[in-house]
Amino acid sequence: MVNTEETHRQTSGDETHVLYLYETRKKIYARRFVGFFRKLKKRSGIPLLLGYLLLPWWQIDGRQAVWFDLPERQFHILWMTFWPQDFMLLAWLLIICAFALFTVTVLVGRVWCGFSCPQTVWTMMFMGVERFFEGGRNKRIKLDLAPWNFNKVWRKSGKHIGWLLIAFVTGFTFVAYFNPVRELTVEIFTFSVQPPAVFWIAFFTAMTYMNAGYLREQVCKYMCPYARFQSVMFDSDTLVVSYDEVRGEPRGARKKGSDYVADGLGDCVDCTLCVQVCPVGIDIRDGLQSDCISCGLCIDACDAIMEKVEYPKKLISFTTENRLNKTKSRILRPRLMAYVLALAAMVSLFSYALLTRVPLELDIIRDRSLLYRETSRGLIENIYTLRINNMDNRDHQYQIKVAGDYDFEMLGDQLVTVSAGEVFTHLLRLKLDPGLLKAGNTDVTFILTSTQDEKLTDSEESRFIGPFLL
Numbered sequence: 421m422v423n424t425e426e427t428h429r430q431t432s433g434d435e436t437h438v439l440y441l442y443e444t445r446k447k448i449y450a451r452r453f454v455g456f457f458r459k460l461k462k463r464s465g466i467p468l469l470l471g472y473l474l475l476p477w478w479q480i481d482g483r484q485a486v487w488f489d490l491p492e493r494q495f496h497i498l499w500m501t502f503w504p505q506d507f508m509l510l511a512w513l514l515i516i517c518a519f520a521l522f523t524v525t526v527l528v529g530r531v532w533c534g535f536s537c538p539q540t541v542w543t544m545m546f547m548g549v550e551r552f553f554e555g556g557r558n559k560r561i562k563l564d565l566a567p568w569n570f571n572k573v574w575r576k577s578g579k580h581i582g583w584l585l586i587a588f589v590t591g592f593t594f595v596a597y598f599n600p601v602r603e604l605t606v607e608i609f610t611f612s613v614q615p616p617a618v619f620w621i622a623f624f625t626a627m628t629y630m631n632a633g634y635l636r637e638q639v640c641k642y643m644c645p646y647a648r649f650q651s652v653m654f655d656s657d658t659l660v661v662s663y664d665e666v667r668g669e670p671r672g673a674r675k676k677g678s679d680y681v682a683d684g685l686g687d688c689v690d691c692t693l694c695v696q697v698c699p700v701g702i703d704i705r706d707g708l709q710s711d712c713i714s715c716g717l718c719i720d721a722c723d724a725i726m727e728k729v730e731y732p733k734k735l736i737s738f739t740t741e742n743r744l745n746k747t748k749s750r751i752l753r754p755r756l757m758a759y760v761l762a763l764a765a766m767v768s769l770f771s772y773a774l775l776t777r778v779p780l781e782l783d784i785i786r787d788r789s790l791l792y793r794e795t796s797r798g799l800i801e802n803i804y805t806l807r808i809n810n811m812d813n814r815d816h817q818y819q820i821k822v823a824g825d826y827d828f829e830m831l832g833d834q835l836v837t838v839s840a841g842e843v844f845t846h847l848l849r850l851k852l853d854p855g856l857l858k859a860g861n862t863d864v865t866f867i868l869t870s871t872q873d874e875k876l877t878d879s880e881e882s883r884f885i886g887p888f889l890l
């Protein structure tokens with residue numbers, strides 16, 4: 421039921437009416453109901469939650485396994501270190517994730533929202549704390565209506581303290597992906613956390629507390645961009661949570677063992693349990709709605725009722741519009757296949773790029789202050805600055821070679837050692853007898869190869885400039 425009043429302050433005669441633009445939120449008191457989909461929700465949510473909380477504590481080769489080191493512009497993910505130069509890989513990864521989401525949505529609707537989205541997982545956790553302190557649905561409604569007394573104060577305080585603790589751990593963990601977690605923990609206990617870290621921990625604590633404690637389904641309804649466009653991804657063969665209206669209607673209460681068909685009733689006993697368990701507070705019997713997050717909790721509830729009254733299950737089920745209309749439904753359809761193929765191609769290309777990625781970058785900067793200089797022996801000399809970026813996780817010794825049309829004499833160390841993650845600057849001079857030069861300038865290629873791993877190599881072209889020949 422839309423609870424919308426009108427839009428602004430209106431004066432008619434002596435009376436002034438306050439008119440509201442938006443629907444007033446009605447608090448949802450979701451009933452807990454254990455069934456197949458709730459268990460599935462738990463099993464998909466807990467590993468994701470544990471992954472998020474524990475990943476910063478995992479150490480690989482003495483450093484945090486996942487650490488986005490912004491000051492050093494290095495992004496450590498498991499055994500690899502990425503640099504801003506690897507931005508294309510990140511862009512690819514995001515495109516792959518978006519495509520994976522499209523593919524899953526075309527196949528099974530919003531299951532990501534119902535089972536794995538952080539908003540859902542954290543809201544479920546917050547609801548668990550709420551239930552622990554305030555009890556089940558009816559007790560919570562009664563408590564909210566009751567006057568403030570000791571019982572209400574301690575229950576509400578306990579709930580908010582519990583929420584704040586979870587929110588703080590969430591905020592702390594998020595910041596630990598950007599600051600070494602062990603140092604951050606020591607800083608927390610010694611009250612010496614740096615102001616930027618304090619700000620971000622407080623920010624994410626507040627956001628978690630607000631989103632999972634208060635906003636809940638409103639984040640899905642009004643704030644999430646995925647919820648806005650997911651409806652265009654659906655087609656008549658997408659699996660969505662649906663109520664079988666033909667079978668269920670007309671709904672109504674009936675006496676046990678009565679011939680309800682003869683009484684003109686359908687299978688829905690109008691117990692409203694499907695509405696009471698819904699975390700977004702909708703009635704699935706009103707048809708497919710954009711607010712539905714496909715969590716399947718109404719299926720659990722309705723199946724239990726159907727079992728109790730000894731009717732067939734699946735009055736509410738994951739099904740397609742075509743199946744409900746008794747027309748042919750194809751799960752494997754061209755659109756889905758196109759998404760799967762595009763996804764497979766992108767994952768293959770991404771994996772290839774990742775596996776063949778060389779964690780080494782060479783830049784050559786030619787001395788621009790003078791074109792060339794002549795040595796006391798009458799040779800032509802060019803000066804180069806080599807910028808060697810070792811993007812690997814271990815130190816490397818590199819061999820420097822030069823290739824070109826001439827046999828250049830190289831002055832400067834041809835073996836350099838660069839630490840893991842270091843950008844090393846190295847000066848080199850190339851010399852050549854001017855009598856050998858057939859033109860005023862020529863291409864030279866600097867080749868850098870790790871002495872420990874021949875595949876770790878990079879090269880860069882530059883110019884060798886001599887006197888202009890007439």
Ligand code: SF4
Pocket residue numbers: 661694697698699700701702703704711712713714715716717718719
């Ligand atoms: S209608 Fe059912 S599937 Fe949709 S959000 Fe509510 S409980 Fe979940």
Ligand code: SF4
Pocket residue numbers: 663668671687688689690691692693694695705721722723725735736
């Ligand atoms: S739970 Fe099933 S029987 Fe009860 S109101 Fe919902 S659809 Fe009808």
